[in-house]
Amino acid sequence: MSDKLNSQMLKGVLTGCILILLSKEELYGYKLSERLSEYGFANISNGTIYPLLLTLEKKHYIEGEMRESENGPQRKYYLITDSGLAERDAFLEQWQELLQSVNKLAGEMNKNED
């Protein structure tokens, strides 16, 4: 993804993606950034996910728990909560609508250029 993407928009989208990822599995910071890279978010600096995680925790969409990681030491794992799942669904809905609208506009733009 181009890192010229508007940062406010990126934050909103990232937040939604974090919720999606955490609804699939429990992750700690580094693992979460690895997952995001796998899905194409490789160019964002991973530092930006930390404030987002804090905000999500504050809103009780996710919870942090100290767990033993694979290599041994305790890490703070994040889990999604019920209200987090609802928020994730709301995000997906909004995203679908947005996607459709923008695609429609882009489609017409291409038609006009033909």
Add this chain to the structure above:
Amino acid sequence: MKTNDLIEKNAELQEKLNEENSSYYSNLLIYVRSVALFRSEHDSEELLLGILQDILDAQNDGITAEEYFGKNPKQIADEMIKNLPIDWLEAIKTIFTYFSFFTLFFGLTSLMDESLKFDVGRYLILLVSITVSLRFVLWLIGYTTYKYKSRLRKFTLYSSMVLVFSAQILIILLVDTPLTITIGKVLGTIIILGILLILVYLFIKNKQKSLWVPFIPIVISAAVVGVLARVGLLESLLKSDKSKIIAILSITLFTALQYLIIFLYNRKKAKAQESAQHTHCS
């Protein structure tokens, strides 16, 4: 995990950082710990430890801290700090500790006045002045962490602290207000010991406040000189006109001596660690 353990673990893991990452991370650490002073220390330390662990993972994968965390650590830090809850209990404890410490130090230098007068007006003025100064120094730490190179930053911080300290001394020496009360010898000693006890208690309970450790020598000096003065041992010295200056000088010297000892001790410890590392490497 308890806050103390978090801080310990953090110090432990920092050793594993390579030079470049270590400087990146310690800037972040200093910045967050200073700027987030009244926020929940547990939450900020948990956050900092998590970031450290992640940076170490990145380091193991050949990614530098800057590549991983980004080129805008200050911005990110500001956003994170905004989301940390303010810990009112901690804030009050901190303010109270500072208040007692200040009273102890100031009270002693003025209680040593032969006339046993305590200038309440000057005390209040100093309280305001020092609060403003400390707020300024705190802001300065945050400001210089990400703006200045290490040398310039150290110079700026030290010189501003010296300036600030001198300003307070000047106020003590030059400002006199009509708002004075008289405190008897016995009462004065009791007050000094009482404050000292409170400080010791708070310090023991509050072990994570390694921030306060540098001030211990000052407190010890002030307490010792104060009690000695009250008990009459320094009477002849203090009967002179220059009693105030002598009091401040003696406390300052005694404090400087303690700092010197601490500094030399730390240097010896660092040298011992270095040579231990060298023998370990070779």
